[in-house]
Amino acid sequence: MEIKYKLYPYPVLSSYSNDYGNGAFDVAIDIVRDGYDLRIDFLATLTCQSLQDCIKQGVAKYVYHLECAQTGFRTIVQTDKVSKVYTLLNKAVNGKLQICPFVVAVDDLKGFTSPDFHEDYQGIAFDIEAGCVMAVGKMVTVDISKDIDDLANTPSIFNISKNPDESCKQMLVDMSQRKIIIKLPISDFYSYKAMSATPLAQPILNSL
Template identity: 55%
Template sequence: MEIRYKLYPYPVMSYYSDDYVNSSFDTTIDPKKDGLNIRIDFLTNLNNVELTKYLTQGKVKFVYHLECAQTGFRTALQTSNSEFTYIISNKKICGRLQICPFIVAIHDIPDYVNSSFHEDYRGFKFLIEAGCVMAVGKQVNIDIEKNINDLSNTPSVFSIIKNADETALGMIVDLDQKKIVIKLPERDYYNYKSIKDEAVIQPVLNSLVVVPALTYVLEELNRRDPSERYEYSSYSWYRAIKKALSNQFQCDVESDQLSKFNMLEVAQKMINIPISDALQALSSGYKSEDEEDTE
């Protein structure tokens, strides 16, 4: 959601208009990594007597609209506090996260006047209905960079293609490529292709396709003598797995440590355990839902 210059039928405090004088609405937005999550700290400074009074009375609230176009994630957070923290799962966002601050009326405000109105509006009263925007802050764009070798970023590690063998009935995994190549029968491939760009369905596809393939790869590595695993070191998928095992499990893939793990459990954890989100997507009929407003 890009904030665009917009005309309202009533005065709105914003950085791009002069509807208000001697007033300001500024929000500092500070994102930080918090494990596998992103922590976003909001610090808002409102300089307007009437709006500050309405905020204290609960008639208006700060609203932060968050949207990530790449994943389809979108939510609106409400708070009455000038300091506010929100933690978002790293799985929900990728690329650019847009954050737009607003002040929004929670209840109807009849006969609204403000001592800081521009002189063009002085002497006028306005009916502000619940849900109306009363102030617009500057949009902040946060670019969420993910490691190209992050296994949860499946396109960087896996390549899903159609199996040229028309007699193939099931999924085949090929390790002798730069990426892990997953070959699907023709019908399965085109079904996969038709839904692969829908963000809400990604956990389902990961659970059905990526987790079994990654489990197979880990089991194949485990079958080999540790000294033989280095043969795959020129492949990016192998370096990604090696890094993930080291960071998440303190395991050296080129040692006997790997045999101590359950490969299915490891595969799921490596891509952020998609089954919970997959079942949620299926049970809700593939419809993504905004998170509930946070007080």
């Protein structure tokens, strides 16, 4: 999700509009490794008293939208605190992670107004429905590079076994079952077993 410059039917605090004459909303986002997972630290800075009051009254919250297009991961983190820690599972994301900060109404607001409105809106009150955006921060895009292979623990699609028929001198392949069954002649099977115990030989065996 990318934040688009858009117009709202009511004033919204953002860096790309002048709906508010005073006030700002920004979020510092820090991502650190926590074992295999990621710990995301959010620290919001909101300098609009009327929006702060909405959060204190429980009618608005800080909302962080997290999305990874490569894995299809999407979630939101809600809090009424300026600081928030969220643990993101390593398997959930890969590549670019987009984080969009908002202040969102979580309850209907009747007659909302603010002395920080631009002069064009002074003296005007707005009805804002639950779920509507009240402030927009700057989107952050983070490249998540993995140090571990997601496929490392994936079960093999092959089953390699010894052919009990000693007269058979070639490899037999059976693809009629859930796994591909590979039957090796007795001498080849024991050679395979000996090589598979050597880590340096495993990539060669896999390519073969």
